[in-house]
Amino acid sequence: MRHSVDRRQFLAAAGGASAMARIGGGGLAGILASAQAPAYAQGTTIHWLRWNDFVPASDQLLRREIAQECQRALGIRLNVETVNANDIQARVTSAVQSGSGPDIFNVLNNWPQLYAQSAADVSDIAEEVAAAQGGFYEVAKAVAHDGRRWLAVPFSIVGNTFAYRKSWFEEVGYAEFPRTWEQFRDAGQKLKAKGRPLGQTLGQTFGDAPTFTYPLMWSFGGKEVEADGRTVVLNSPETVESVRFMTRLWRDACDEGGLAWDDSNNNRAFLSGTISATLNGASIYIESMRRPQSYLTDRGTPMKDDIRHGVMPAGPAGSFHFHLPFSNMMPAYSRNQDATRRFLRWIHSKDVFERWFVTQRGFSVGATTVWEQHPIWNEDPVMLPYRNAARVGRVPGYAGTSNAKAAEIVTKYVITNMYARAVQGIAPEQAVREAHAEVARIYAG
Known part of the structure; x- marks a missing residue:
């Protein structure tokens, strides 16, 4: 379960120590030139x-x-701890408040903005990575840079598109994935009548819920604030219309159990054959390839051969995406600053990162543009929608910046809750008014 973090906790966390001074030059090149790992205190461990x-x-x-x-090249022991993504933010907040914890957090979305005063300055590392690898995507920079310095080093971006059953959509007249929201609702209505509804989470979960609701809002012309980053404009006819549409889509086409789903429930529902489409990363398809005899169609054939990926449908204002950026943030409290900086340079270096990138099989793309040219994209045309995904994304806070206030709104699921409340029966106008009031309170704080 996700632990809630209120604004007071954010502000308390932001009051941590300022970043330590940067280390001298050398980086990975210096390590390699010396032909030996640097001399660290015996037992130096980096907790990631x-x-x-x-x-x-x-x-x-x-x-x-x-x-x-890592131990051979740098003389550093690497402790990789993994937890449910919904639990990471509570861990970050607890660590910065107590002044102890992991040396690196691989954080999601625009979370680095919430901890700007407690994050070590990693501008030197980020700039080196960008220069060597074709520059960062704008969405990666937007969440990890505060306009003055790099709060974290962008690591990867998980592209979110619709995984869908090709044969089922063809049966209801869609040889291609629907290009507009009305076509999407039409296809979903016909599929639901066959017992094959669309599956979408509107729960308080980190990935598939906000990456659906924000683009839906944008595609109707809705937005949180104006470009000045101060004027809150969520309560608009465009936003209200997007919420009205969502209530129709939910009633006509969706599995209504999605209100309680996290980012894994839709994967299981799809692979069990109970839903026809869901917004997701490529993990559903990758899992179906990993165990082709376990995931079968109703005809007994491997499901992997019936899965395709479709981009977000367009609304009156166009088609938009919100892909999930991940960044490595080093808290200022870390007592292993020197070793951690060397590790960050090493893990982000092209040769080391490539090994991790290949295992992702396109589920995550690199935060730098060079990875678009990797040979992996020639292996499977089903994965091609993810290749350039990071170029067409937006980040929360549009049309302003993706700052701490925008990050707080994401964390509190204000936009997702707006849609969830409406599909549960609250009038769209009321759902939007209440969400607008909460956004206004956050921006006024």
Whole structure:
């Protein structure tokens, strides 16, 4: 279960120690040139907290091979701890308040903005990585840079598109994935009549809920604030219309149990054949390939051959995406600053990162643009929608910046709750008014 974190906790966490001074030059090149690992105090260990990856092979690689190589190359022991992604933020808040905990947090979304005063300055590392690898995507920079410095080093971006059953959509007249929301509702209504509804979480969970609700709002022309980052404009005819549409979509086309789903329930529902489509990363498809004899269609054929990926449908204002950026944040309290900086340079280096990237099989793309050219994209056309996903994303806080206030709204699920309350029976106008009031309180704080 996710632990809630209120604004007072955020502000208390933000009051941590300022970042320590940066170490001198050298980096990975200096390590390699010396032909030996640097001399650290015996038993130096770096504690890296991450999510439980939806691609298990990647976690296995980090714990085994990467950890062993880290000790050989850097003389550092690597402790990789993985937890449910919904629990990471509570761990960060607790650590910065107590002044002790992991040396690195692999954080999601725009969470680094919440801990700006407690995050060590990693600008030197981030700039080196960007220069060597074609620059960071704008969405990666937006969540990890506060306009003055890098609060974290962007690591990866999980692209979210719709996994859908190709044959089932064809049966109801859609040879291609629906291009508009009205087509999506039409297809879903016909599929639900066949006992094959769409599956979408509107629960308080980190990934699939906000990456659905924000783009839906944007596609109707709704937004949280104006470009000035101060004027709250959520309560607009465009936002209200998006909520009205969601109530129709939910009633006509969706599995209504999705209100209680987290980011794994929809995976299980899809792979069990109870839903026809769901917004997700590529983990459903990757799992179906990993165990082709376990996941079968109603005809007894491997489900992997019937899965395709479709982009977000368009509304009156267009089609938009919110893909999940991940960044490595080093808290200022860490007593292993020197070793942690060397590790960050090493794990983000092209040769080391590539090994992890390949195990992801396209589920995560790199935070830098160079990975678009990797040969992995030539292996499977079903994965191609993820190749350039990071170029077409937006981040919460639009049309303003993705700052701490925007991050607090994501964390409190204000936008997702707006839609969830409406599909449970609250009038769309009331749901929007209440969400607007909460957004206004956060921006005024």
